[in-house]
Amino acid sequence: MQSEKVTKAGQAETKRGYVDACGTAHALELIGERWSLLVLRELMLGPRRFSELKGDLPGISANVLAQRLGELESRGLARRARLPPPASVQVYEATQWGLEAEPIVQALGRWAARSPRHDPTLPISGVSILLSFRTMFDPARARGLEARIGFVFGDMSYVLTIASGALTVARGNVEGCDAVFTGQPEQLAAVVYGGAPVETLQVDGDRVLATRFTNLFELPSKAQ
Amino acid sequence: MQSEKVTKAGQAETKRGYVDACGTAHALELIGERWSLLVLRELMLGPRRFSELKGDLPGISANVLAQRLGELESRGLARRARLPPPASVQVYEATQWGLEAEPIVQALGRWAARSPRHDPTLPISGVSILLSFRTMFDPARARGLEARIGFVFGDMSYVLTIASGALTVARGNVEGCDAVFTGQPEQLAAVVYGGAPVETLQVDGDRVLATRFTNLFELPSKAQ
DNA sequence: CCGTATCCAATAAGATACTG
């Protein structure tokens, strides 16, 4: 796939690329193919297995996902790893440099939030919604707030921490959190970004805190 | 191109898209096709005509450029305009929202600058190199500096202003600048980012200032 | 279940020639 091909006429061809020293063009050669950046996004909060990735990227086919993972690996943005026993299952994880692509994901997300055509009712992955919290967090609204919020989406759980006006996210067990949301990422998105009532969510723990949490995020106004 | 098609089986199909409410995915539907973001980049410093765009995007074909411009236009990121007489020539210009995509271009460029595979000797457009100055500017090195630097690339010229630790760029006449670089964008890139001697550039005006200018930019270290 | 490999149909992209 990465090698040269030879046409009927016998001419060697190099793989399609931009002829452009601009860093932006080079970045697009690394992560500009269809699905690439979304696969990398799904690795931003920790290693994932093939079937999880396929499940959280509706519409991707197994062969394209395998190809994208192979490209990310050969380019140094992701690697295969094996979870320690007894799990001993193969996963894909982002490299340090791959993780550093998060500002790109954020810039795209922040910019697209102004799109008049954005449809927020589509499915959304757990990683996406948690990364969006990082992107859209408004520190001014979290003044004086210290909290640990848990999220349980099926068999994947995350812990979000707010302290000193900063928000951090990690995968992990929700025990000890002040409030825990359980359900589908779509329901959470509907409340935080769509103005749906917080009562539509299953919340355990401090409900007042949970309600305040859902109001910490600000979507930019629509363009045009 | 934008409408539905009907297969032999008579089923209506919508155009290919991600099924994902994530803003990142939506952004990729707007500007994720091959060439889209590079075309938009070329509009970042002002209106351009079709042939200029084609000339500064080596490898793009006329039909793909026309298609990308049409998509940018229908999505509200660019528009056609006619320059005032006597020029009266048709140009494409970015909309306000299109201009707001610059942080995406910057995030991509900054991230890709760490790539071990980046080839800085490829051709680069005038817009690219000037946008890269905006991205890579190090205000600490410009402490106390106030200057107007001109750039002449063929028949296109730009003025870069440094004042109060901030750098701005605009197209315009270089008269009145403290120093003026004339030549190819590639030569300038070789000096600023490649360590080539400043003597390889044609400089008019304050040569000491010009030399200081070429050292205001910091490339991040390579990954891995 | 976790992927890979292969085949086929549908799009997208690229090269080139051509028109107002």
Next chain:
DNA sequence: CAGTATCTTATTGGATACGG
């Protein structure tokens, strides 16, 4: 100059089928 039209090639997605 500013695109279209046409043709060829490459990529993508979907549907299996196959091995660990």
